[in-house]
Amino acid sequence: MKALFFLRHYNDIDHVTPVIYKWIKSGHQCDVVLIGSTAFRRDFRVKYLSQLEGVRVAHIRELFSSLEYIKWRLQMFLLTRNVRRIQVIGPLVTRLAERYDEKRREPLWRHTAEYLLNRSFGSAGKGVIAFDWIERNSVICVEWVEVVVAMAKSRGLGAVSLPHGDSPHASQLIRRGERRVEPDVTFSAATIFDKVVVPNQLCAIRFRPFMTADQLAVLGSPRYCEEWLKILSGLMPPSPLVRSDSRLKIVMFLRKANFTTFWEEVSEVVHMIAEFPGVELIIKPHTRSGWKQSLTKDSTIKQLPNVRIAGDDAHSVHLMNWSDVIIDLATSVVFEAVRAKKPVLAADYLIAARSAVAYYMPETELKCRDDVYEKINGFLAHGCDAFYVEEHRQHFLKEMLDFPDADVLPRYVALLEQSAC
Numbered sequence: 001m002k003a004l005f006f007l008r009h010y011n012d013i014d015h016v017t018p019v020i021y022k023w024i025k026s027g028h029q030c031d032v033v034l035i036g037s038t039a040f041r042r043d044f045r046v047k048y049l050s051q052l053e054g055v056r057v058a059h060i061r062e063l064f065s066s067l068e069y070i071k072w073r074l075q076m077f078l079l080t081r082n083v084r085r086i087q088v089i090g091p092l093v094t095r096l097a098e099r100y101d102e103k104r105r106e107p108l109w110r111h112t113a114e115y116l117l118n119r120s121f122g123s124a125g126k127g128v129i130a131f132d133w134i135e136r137n138s139v140i141c142v143e144w145v146e147v148v149v150a151m152a153k154s155r156g157l158g159a160v161s162l163p164h165g166d167s168p169h170a171s172q173l174i175r176r177g178e179r180r181v182e183p184d185v186t187f188s189a190a191t192i193f194d195k196v197v198v199p200n201q202l203c204a205i206r207f208r209p210f211m212t213a214d215q216l217a218v219l220g221s222p223r224y225c226e227e228w229l230k231i232l233s234g235l236m237p238p239s240p241l242v243r244s245d246s247r248l249k250i251v252m253f254l255r256k257a258n259f260t261t262f263w264e265e266v267s268e269v270v271h272m273i274a275e276f277p278g279v280e281l282i283i284k285p286h287t288r289s290g291w292k293q294s295l296t297k298d299s300t301i302k303q304l305p306n307v308r309i310a311g312d313d314a315h316s317v318h319l320m321n322w323s324d325v326i327i328d329l330a331t332s333v334v335f336e337a338v339r340a341k342k343p344v345l346a347a348d349y350l351i352a353a354r355s356a357v358a359y360y361m362p363e364t365e366l367k368c369r370d371d372v373y374e375k376i377n378g379f380l381a382h383g384c385d386a387f388y389v390e391e392h393r394q395h396f397l398k399e400m401l402d403f404p405d406a407d408v409l410p411r412y413v414a415l416l417e418q419s420a421c
Helices: 010-025 039-044 044-050 067-077 090-097 102-121 142-154 185-192 201-211 227-235 265-276 316-322 334-337 355-358 369-382 390-401 408-420
Strands: 002-007 029-034 055-059 128-132 158-162 195-197 217-218 248-253 280-282 308-311 325-327 344-346
Touching: 010 029, 010 044, 010 128, 010 158, 010 227, 029 039, 029 102, 039 044, 039 055, 039 185, 044 055, 055 158, 067 102, 067 142, 067 390, 090 265, 128 142, 128 217, 128 408, 142 158, 142 185, 142 195, 158 408, 185 201, 185 334, 195 201, 195 265, 201 217, 227 334, 227 408, 248 316, 248 369, 265 280, 280 316, 316 334, 316 390, 325 334, 325 369, 334 344, 334 355, 334 390, 344 355, 355 390
Parallel strands: 002 029, 002 128, 029 055, 128 158, 158 195, 195 217, 248 280, 248 325, 280 308, 325 344
Antiparallel strands: none
16 A cells, blocks of 8 residues: 655654554555655654655655745745744735735645645555644645645545644643633644544544544554654664763753743752752753743853753753653653653643643652752652652553553554555
8 A cells, every 4th residue: 555644844753753664564655755844854764764665755845846846835935824923024924925815826736736646646546645733833834735635535545644742731721822721723724634643632632622533543652652662762873962970860851932931930940950969951942942942042051060951963862861860841752751760850830731741640740949859859869760650650651652552553554554445
């Protein structure tokens, strides 16, 4: 069977690469088209996929002529919400999009979609296309995805939306400006697909208001299932981090800039941790918007001798392997540490959200500055073993990563096979 996978950014690569790997190992073929930055061509997971027999990887820029690609990118630019929010050019972009309306944009959308579908499937009436979760505020505009999906369905192809996250939040009002508990319309775009796949029930809550039960499938986490983590451990590039003789190594993972974070208190916590003797702290900004976070520009933090800001070459796995303890502001990257029984401190009092880690494992939660002090002091005095209540940890793994059981990747392949028929 043949599949066409579209990948936009690091989240897609993180969560969809395991599905592609298992699809190929099940005897199928696929094309992978990168529709985000050309830099993703150099990602170690994309390079791995390129080496698998039965996989063709290409960036969309390589498939179109220069003129076609520029026109395609400009139309994307007109409809990208983040661009419209920029004060200087946002109003101009909005007016241009109104003048160059949907009817005028459609020919290019259809031309590019037809080329990609012909390249992958020819005249065959069987196969499946897969995007990640497409949202209304996606960097790849929904309008183009709608055209691709509609044309695929008209050919008899299946259309599936695969995960690009594991929902680190157990609460809903988590971003600036969110003040009402109600369905989030950004997830309503998912209705264009035959199936939307989510790893757990927390993720499913986002989509249920907009679709039927048959459209939604809860299959477990491809990124953090044990089968893929074993493969991933052999693919990682060498770590740029060297373990020193410090007594306690801590990594703090930050969230994206649009999530409400109490930065003043985060800074206080960083300074407090830095005062413990023998402690070393690395702060990891979010991959896509770390430059917007005030903490990474704080000169008083940059001057601390035992604190540093992680560079882009330090992958989350590198940081987790280096660390003894992780402080988390509700990111799914720490789920691998939970599986490995490495202590994760859920700093829920620093953010507006209730984290999934703290929700399932109350022993991880930091509720105040005193908790931070006592936990760090305890690790220095007694070590980092026996941190979790094992019953709680197993419940977390079952509900968040291995639902309904640990045999995750075969379920994804079975769903794609069903959609391709």
